[in-house]
Amino acid sequence: MAEPKILIVYASRTGNTEKLAQAIAEGARSAGGVSVELKRARDTKPSDAGADAFAFGSHSAFEYMAGELKSLFEDFYTIRDKLTGKPVLLFTTGQGGQSSALASIDRVVGVFNPSWVKPGVAVQGAPKDADKAKAREMGKKLAEAAKKKVK
Numbered sequence: 001m002a003e004p005k006i007l008i009v010y011a012s013r014t015g016n017t018e019k020l021a022q023a024i025a026e027g028a029r030s031a032g033g034v035s036v037e038l039k040r041a042r043d044t045k046p047s048d049a050g051a052d053a054f055a056f057g058s059h060s061a062f063e064y065m066a067g068e069l070k071s072l073f074e075d076f077y078t079i080r081d082k083l084t085g086k087p088v089l090l091f092t093t094g095q096g097g098q099s100s101a102l103a104s105i106d107r108v109v110g111v112f113n114p115s116w117v118k119p120g121v122a123v124q125g126a127p128k129d130a131d132k133a134k135a136r137e138m139g140k141k142l143a144e145a146a147k148k149k150v151k
């Protein structure tokens with residue numbers, strides 16, 4: 001059996017959310033036996049929906065996810081069955097609006113009926129060491145869930 005593939009998709013303008021994505025990737029890789037890819041939302045295509053597990057993240061933009069991530073989800077809508085039942089973790093950063101951005105992604109991705117890996121990671125500003133540790137922990141959980149699913 002091939003290693004389960006984990007795709008981490010993110011939107012980030014000034015690097016905060018990208019750092020969180022990298023910490024999630026580190027945690028997922030630490031589980032071993034998975035392949036992990038990081039992609040910006042604007043570079044992600046419907047054909048990427050074949051991955052075995054996902055993390056989706058964004059900065060808060062007007063208390064919502066970034067437009068490029070919303071646009072990707074609109075593209076995913078017609079092939080939404082490809083995400084059904086797959087492990088999904090969410091993450092956001094913001095200057096106070098990180099939880100509402102997380103809730104906006106939760107609402108949309110919920111339409112695809114994933115297998116949630118919760119809690120999502122919502123961080124204020126640039127991730128500090130404790131935030132990165134939490135992100136690594138959740139990334140590892142995502143990888144474990146992916147391995148269980150594919151076994």
Ligand SMILES: Cc1cc2nc3c(=O)[nH]c(=O)nc-3n(C[C@H](O)[C@H](O)[C@H](O)COP(=O)(O)O)c2cc1C
Pocket residue numbers: 011012013014015016017018058059060061062063064093094095096097098124125126
């Ligand atoms: C256009 C725009 C709108 C934003 N709106 C919000 C907002 O509504 N609430 C909030 O908490 N932060 C808001 N922010 C701040 C960013 O979400 C925050 O600085 C985030 O950590 C930046 O992440 P990034 O470095 O990954 O781009 C906004 C930033 C931009 C550029």
